[in-house]
Amino acid sequence: MGSKLTVPAKLNGQKRKFFLLMAFMVTLLLIVGCQEEQADDQPVAATATVSETAVPPTEATEVEENPEADVAPLPDGLNLVGDVQAIEGEEIAVDVPADAEANLLDLYGWDGTRWVFIPSTFDAATGQRHTADQTLYQAVALVQADAPDAPTIGEVWRDDAGDLTLSVPQDASGLDEQSIALGENADTVYLQLPLDPHAYGEDGAVEQILTWATDNIDRRKLVALIPTGPVVQSGEAWTALSPDALVAHFGALEVVGDAELVTPETAVEVALSGAVSAIEWDEAASAYRYTVGEETVWLVPSTAVMMRMETAVPYNLQGVAFTTPVNLSDAAQVTEPAIIWTVLDDAENVIATESGSTTTFSWAGAAEPSDFTVQADFVSGEETFALGTLPITVAAAETSEEVAEGDDAATIATGILKVNAFVRTGPGEGYAKFPGILLRDSEIELLGRDEFGYWFYIPFENSDGAQTGWVAASLVELDAAVEVDALEDLSDIVVEAPAATIAEAPAPTPAPADDPVAGETPAPAPPSGPPPPVSAPPVAVGGFELGGQTHSFSAPHLMAASGMTWVKFQHKWGESDNPNDLAGRINDAHALGFKVLLSIPGANTYPESINFGAYVEFLAGVAALGPDAIEVWNEMNIDFEWPAGQIDPASYVNNMLAPAYNAIKAANPNVMVISGAPAPTGFDNNTNAWADNRYMAGVLAAGGGNYADCIGAHYNAGASSPSTVSGHPTGSAHYSWYLLPTLNVYAQLGKPVCFTELGYLSGEDYGGVPERFGWAAGTTVDQHAGWLAEAVGVAANTGKVRLIIVFNVDFTHWGDDPQAGYAMIRQNGGCPACDTLARVMGR
Numbered sequence: 001m002g003s004k005l006t007v008p009a010k011l012n013g014q015k016r017k018f019f020l021l022m023a024f025m026v027t028l029l030l031i032v033g034c035q036e037e038q039a040d041d042q043p044v045a046a047t048a049t050v051s052e053t054a055v056p057p058t059e060a061t062e063v064e065e066n067p068e069a070d071v072a073p074l075p076d077g078l079n080l081v082g083d084v085q086a087i088e089g090e091e092i093a094v095d096v097p098a099d100a101e102a103n104l105l106d107l108y109g110w111d112g113t114r115w116v117f118i119p120s121t122f123d124a125a126t127g128q129r130h131t132a133d134q135t136l137y138q139a140v141a142l143v144q145a146d147a148p149d150a151p152t153i154g155e156v157w158r159d160d161a162g163d164l165t166l167s168v169p170q171d172a173s174g175l176d177e178q179s180i181a182l183g184e185n186a187d188t189v190y191l192q193l194p195l196d197p198h199a200y201g202e203d204g205a206v207e208q209i210l211t212w213a214t215d216n217i218d219r220r221k222l223v224a225l226i227p228t229g230p231v232v233q234s235g236e237a238w239t240a241l242s243p244d245a246l247v248a249h250f251g252a253l254e255v256v257g258d259a260e261l262v263t264p265e266t267a268v269e270v271a272l273s274g275a276v277s278a279i280e281w282d283e284a285a286s287a288y289r290y291t292v293g294e295e296t297v298w299l300v301p302s303t304a305v306m307m308r309m310e311t312a313v314p315y316n317l318q319g320v321a322f323t324t325p326v327n328l329s330d331a332a333q334v335t336e337p338a339i340i341w342t343v344l345d346d347a348e349n350v351i352a353t354e355s356g357s358t359t360t361f362s363w364a365g366a367a368e369p370s371d372f373t374v375q376a377d378f379v380s381g382e383e384t385f386a387l388g389t390l391p392i393t394v395a396a397a398e399t400s401e402e403v404a405e406g407d408d409a410a411t412i413a414t415g416i417l418k419v420n421a422f423v424r425t426g427p428g429e430g431y432a433k434f435p436g437i438l439l440r441d442s443e444i445e446l447l448g449r450d451e452f453g454y455w456f457y458i459p460f461e462n463s464d465g466a467q468t469g470w471v472a473a474s475l476v477e478l479d480a481a482v483e484v485d486a487l488e489d490l491s492d493i494v495v496e497a498p499a500a501t502i503a504e505a506p507a508p509t510p511a512p513a514d515d516p517v518a519g520e521t522p523a524p525a526p527p528s529g530p531p532p533p534v535s536a537p538p539v540a541v542g543g544f545e546l547g548g549q550t551h552s553f554s555a556p557h558l559m560a561a562s563g564m565t566w567v568k569f570q571h572k573w574g575e576s577d578n579p580n581d582l583a584g585r586i587n588d589a590h591a592l593g594f595k596v597l598l599s600i601p602g603a604n605t606y607p608e609s610i611n612f613g614a615y616v617e618f619l620a621g622v623a624a625l626g627p628d629a630i631e632v633w634n635e636m637n638i639d640f641e642w643p644a645g646q647i648d649p650a651s652y653v654n655n656m657l658a659p660a661y662n663a664i665k666a667a668n669p670n671v672m673v674i675s676g677a678p679a680p681t682g683f684d685n686n687t688n689a690w691a692d693n694r695y696m697a698g699v700l701a702a703g704g705g706n707y708a709d710c711i712g713a714h715y716n717a718g719a720s721s722p723s724t725v726s727g728h729p730t731g732s733a734h735y736s737w738y739l740l741p742t743l744n745v746y747a748q749l750g751k752p753v754c755f756t757e758l759g760y761l762s763g764e765d766y767g768g769v770p771e772r773f774g775w776a777a778g779t780t781v782d783q784h785a786g787w788l789a790e791a792v793g794v795a796a797n798t799g800k801v802r803l804i805i806v807f808n809v810d811f812t813h814w815g816d817d818p819q820a821g822y823a824m825i826r827q828n829g830g831c832p833a834c835d836t837l838a839r840v841m842g843r
Contacts, residue, residue, distance in 0.1 A: 071110045071139055077220070078115075078143040081105060086139050092118075093128045094142050103211050104144055104316060105129065106219065109137030117218040119180065145220055147316045180216050189221045190321065193312070195231040195238035197285035197298050200308050210315050224312035228305055229324040230380070233296040240323065241297060243385060246378070249292045250274040250339075250359065253376055253388035264394055265365055270374050272339075272359040272387060279337050279357040288337050288380075299337050299380050325771065337380035339387070340682070342733055346371045347418070347440075348725030349744060350735045353693075355379075369395035375733050379682075386731045413446040413487060415456070415476040418723065419740070421797045423469035426494040427455035428842015429544060429796050430563065434469055436462050437799065444471070446482065448490035454793070454839055457490045468495055472793040472840070474723045544796040546841060547597065548809040548824065549757065553585075555810055555825060556592045562824070562834045563841025566628070567594045568756065568805045572603040575614050579621030586627050596627045597674070597805065599756060601634035607643050612655045620663035623671045629803075631712050631756050632660045633676035637695040639688045640679075647690055649698030652676070653707065657699075661707035674754045675704060677712035680736040693735070693745045700749050710754035710802050713746040715739055715791075716822065718760055719776050722791035729775045737775075739791055743800060752802035758791060759807035759822040760784045766827060770816050781826060788824070789836035806833075 074080055085094060096102050107120040107129050118140065120131040129142065191213050199205040213222055230241040251274030262268055277291040279299075286304040290297055309320050341361040343352040351372075352363055366372065372394065376387040421438050424431040427450035438444070438460060447468070448457040455470045478484070547566025548559050559567065567589050571582060582598065589596045600619065602610060619630060636642045636652050661673050684691035690698075696711075705711070715736075720727045722739040735741030746753045761776040762784040763769035769776050779787075788806060795801040811819040824833040 072115070074108070074115055074141065074143060077146045078106075078108065079146065081142045081144055084110075084139050084141045087137055092120075092131045092137075092140055093126070094140060096122065096127050096129055096142065098127065100144075102129075103214065106143055106145060106214070107131060108141050108143050110139040110141070111136045112138055115141070117184075119216040121215050145316050184217070186221060188223060188318065189217055190223050190225045192225045193227065193308070195227050195240065196233070197231075197282075197287040197300065197304065200286070200304075200311055204311075206308075206311055210312060210317075214315055214317075219315060219317055222315075222317045223319045223321050224315075224317055225321050225323065226305065226308045226312065228300055228322045230300075231298050233298065234294065243383075246297070247385050247387060248274075249276050249297065250376075250378065250387050251276075253374070253390045255390065255392075256360070262365065262392065262394055264367055264369060266394075267362055267365050268374070268392055269360065269362045270341075270376075270390055271361070272376060274359065276359055281336065301336075302381060337378070340377045340379055340384075340734075342375045342377070344373045344375065344725070344733060348373075348733070348738075348741075350733070350741050366394045377732060377734075384730060384732050413479070413482045415444055415446060415478045415482065417442045417444060417471075417475055418477050419475055419794075419798060421471050421475045422799060423458070423460060423467070423471055425469060425496070426842055427457075427470045427491060428563075429546070429792065429840060430842040431470070431494065434462060434467060438471070444476065446476075446478075446487060448488040448493075449473070449484060450491045450839075451489055452839055453484045453487075454789070456487075457493060468493075472797050474721075474790045474793050475797055544801060545595075545803050546792060546806070546837070547595070547803065548806045550809040550811075552810060553589065555831075556594065558825070558831055558834050559809060560593070561843060562831075562837040563843045564806075564837075565593075565595055566597055566803065566805065568597040568599060570599040570601070570634075573600050573615060573618055574603040575611055577618060579618055579625060582622055582627075583625050586625050590626075595629070597629040597631065597756065597803075598622060598627045599631040599634055601641055601676070605640055607641070609643055610656075612659065615656065616659045616663045619660050620667045623664040623667040626668065627671060629672035629674055629710075629754075630660075630664055631674040631676060631754075632657050632708075635679040635714070636676050637678040637690045637692055638681070645687050647687070647695075649690070649695050649704070650702040653699060653702040653704040657704055658707045672709045673707070674710045674712045674756060675699065675708040677714045677756050680714055680717065680742060682734050682736060696745055696748065705749040705751050708749075708751060711746045711749050711751050712756050713742065713753050714757040715742050715755055716757055716759045716761070716807055717775070718787065718791070719779050722787055722794050729778060739794060740798075743795065743798065747800045753800055754803040754805075755795065755801065756803075756805050757807040758788075758795075758804050760787045760791075761818060761821045763818060763821045766814055766818070766821060769821060770818055772816075773818060773821075776821070781832060785824075785832035785836045788833045789840040792837060793840045806837075 071084060081100060082095070082097060092107070094107060096105060102122045102124075105122075107118045108115045109118045110116075116137075118131050118137070120129045122129050191209070193199070193206055193209065196205070210224070213219075227240065230246055232239050232241045232245075250272045252272070254271060254273055256269040256271050275292055279288055279290045281287075282289050282298075285298065286301075286307060288299040288301065290299075305322070312320055336357070338355040338357060339359065339361075341352075341354045341356075341363075342350055343363050345351050351366075354361060361374070361376070363374065372392040374390045374392055376389075378385040378387055417438055417440055420440050422433045423438060424433055444456075444458045444460065446456045446458060449455065450457075450470075454473050456473055456476060457468065457470055459466065459468050461467065473484070545566055546562070546564050547568055548562075548564050549568040549570070550559075553567060553569075556567075569582075569585050569589075571577075586596050586598075600622070602615075619632070623630060633652070633656060634641055636656075637647060637649075639647065642652075657675055664671050664673055678692040678695050679689075680692050681689060682691050683689045684694060699705075717737055718739060719729050720738070725738045725741055726733060728737040730737060735745060743753060760779060760783070761769060761773060762779045762781050763773075763776065764779070764781045792804055795804060806824060808819065808822050808824070810825045811823050814820040820827065824837075825831050
């Protein structure tokens with residue numbers, strides 16, 4: 001090399017930025033780093049997103065006179081390491097400082113008009129960067145590129161986007177000169193990383209590929225393309241696996257042994273015909289795998305995707321992209337891939353479910369003759385693959401008899417009740433119920449309908465003899481020949497309420513003066529079991545009521561017109577909170593004629609601990625203010641709301657629900673205590689989450705039903721008619737997608753159920769929904785309004801539901817959490833759901 005040159009000074013105090021990789025954001029497609037500034041004289045700590053600076057950039061000085069070479073400043077984002085060198089000789093070799101990270105340094109050449117990236121390689125033996133390409137350059141400089149201000153982290157690559165995508169051989173032997181030339185002219189170059197999961201890790205093939213790529217292509221153009229979908233290995237060949245091909249591996253769903261006709265109380269074994277091995281974890285590859293024939297299929301969990309990102313990001317590339325959508329917000333909650341087995345009865349209620357890694361399933365069978373369906377799904381990460389369904393008949397299915405014959409019967413409109421149903425005196429939930437119920441599968445005659453076809457006027461018999469009344473249309477499966485519009489409009493008929501209509505529960509009485517708990521705030525229960533409940537009777541839970549959740553309470557007139565008599569507010573409790581802070585909300589709502597439900601979870605997300613005593617004391621103080629109901633915590637079956645590793649229904653009952661119930665009743669026995677509603681989910685790994693059905697079974701076993709007037713529940717993922725138990729856009733039959741199967745999970749505690757959140761999502765007036773809510777992409781605003789009303793009618797007529805709180809009335813936030821898409825009041829200020837709810841409530 002020849003003489004040293006200097007370059008003009010760049011801006012003093014140039015700031016470096018780094019990004020902290022986000023592992024818990026709630027998006028499927030974009031994970032963006034959080035930006036932070038540091039001064040030049042501060043060291044930059046290594047993080048998961050931006051590596052430590054190789055060496056500090058040299059302090060620039062004024063240009064020295066040199067008649068042979070006059071160079072411009074380096075481009076923004078490039079920091080000089082050492083000195084600019086004038087070229088003398090045939091070969092360029094630049095010394096790399098001993099304390100530098102050689103893989104982060106690049107060689108740039110001055111061609112007389114601009115600085116140009118020069119492909120080069122690092123020779124560890126000599127400690128130099130070498131290149132034979134020196135013909136166009138007057139001087140060269142060793143530089144380190146800044147980490148990009150806004151690296152692309154997590155976008156999904158599309159092969160039709162028109163960007164240059166280079167696939168480097170997995171032995172890191174590099175690309176040909178033509179590919180390198182294409183990279184010089186492209187703005188963005190996607191670098192396809194290996195499908196082999198063993199290639200990632202320290203000194204693996206990926207590090208060699210990234211080193212080769214940054215040696216030959218400007219790293220500021222490079223985007224590491226990380227494979228995230230399933231891949232299949234056949235010998236030395238690796239191929240991305242399509243969803244259809246993955247499903248085909250499992251084969252058809254078949255009965256093992258006898259045919260589908262079985263007798264009562266006989267076990268049934270089914271199996272998938274594909275030659276798929278059990279699913280295993282491979283520690284060396286950080287991936288799950290199963291074999292089929294001579295091939296091995298590899299499944300990459302989000303934790304491994306995070307590790308792959310950590311391998312690529314420190315090279316200061318333009319960004320990182322994925323081959324398939326990945327939800328990294330739940331990376332800490334990864335469960336192993338599994339086959340989910342579900343048994344449904346003839347009404348498509350879930351009666352048994354099991355998950356595992358093998359392709360066989362045994363069901364204990366049914367005690368009574370009926371038709372059943374066994375369903376198999378494969379769940380891997382965020383994806384659910386339907387593997388098939390199989391009908392099972394226990395004994396002989398009864399042959400239905402013709403009920404009517406002849407031309408005269410053909411003129412009678414009939415239907416079959418899909419569930420047990422109450423009959424009301426008028427066409428709306430606000431009308432009185434007749435005593436008793438009509439049983440599921442009863443045939444009913446339709447004498448007429450209400451104005452909108454939401455209710456049918458029918459004849460029936462009860463203990464008082466022949467009667468007429470109204471049932472909700474959503475509960476009736478109509479004969480194929482029935483035309484609803486052809487039925488007579490009998491909206492004005494309201495029958496006289498019989499003397500024996502269902503009575504409301506008696507009003508509560510104050511706790512006896514000698515109640516040892518009255519006036520005290522109970523301490524949290526010891527782990528051995530909950531305290532005995534106080535002697536104050538539970539509040540009345542006889543009549544169904546409707547309410548809505550709101551932040552601002554800005555539309556009480558619309559809520560009242562919709563048939564709502566309750567309003568829900570949520571207060572996120574912290575240890576320094578004063579109960580009196582809630583008095584204003586309670587009093588304002590009461591003044592407008594509304595009952596008040598206060599949902600009180602914790603203020604901290606992903607808490608490490610909960611001060612049970614302080615929380616119980618706060619609830620006692622709130623109860624004294626006179627709210628009508630308190631919900632004790634929220635979604636305590638996931639670590640977003642409850643400490644990870646401590647999720648346990650017995651702990652919730654013993655340490656929180658039971659002491660809170662006693663404290664609330666001691667302070668005000670008129671307050672309805674609602675148990676906290678779990679998050680409806682099938683995810684279950686004992687540490688970060690429990691599936692809500694297993695959690696509620698645990699609450700029942702711990703005696704939780706003794707410490708609640710009503711059992712809290714959530715339902716907010718519906719995208720099909722609430723009267724159905726199939727047809728969800730996901731294709732899944734998991735109960736949490738459907739209203740009635742969800743209700744059955746919570747009704748098992750033997751208490752009325754209170755849906756403290758029930759809502760449907762529509763993004764029609766917002767241009768669509770976020771991708772992780774894609775199951776609601778087809779839901780229109782009209783369906784949103786219609787399904788809310790139908791859900792109220794269906795739930796109320798089961799006799800199991802005390803209260804429904806619509807989520808929500810008037811939220812306006814729209815983003816990755818699309819709360820405004822659930823709102824009754826839509827973006828244009830209209831409220832279609834106000835009209836449909838008013839009709840079903842008889843307003």
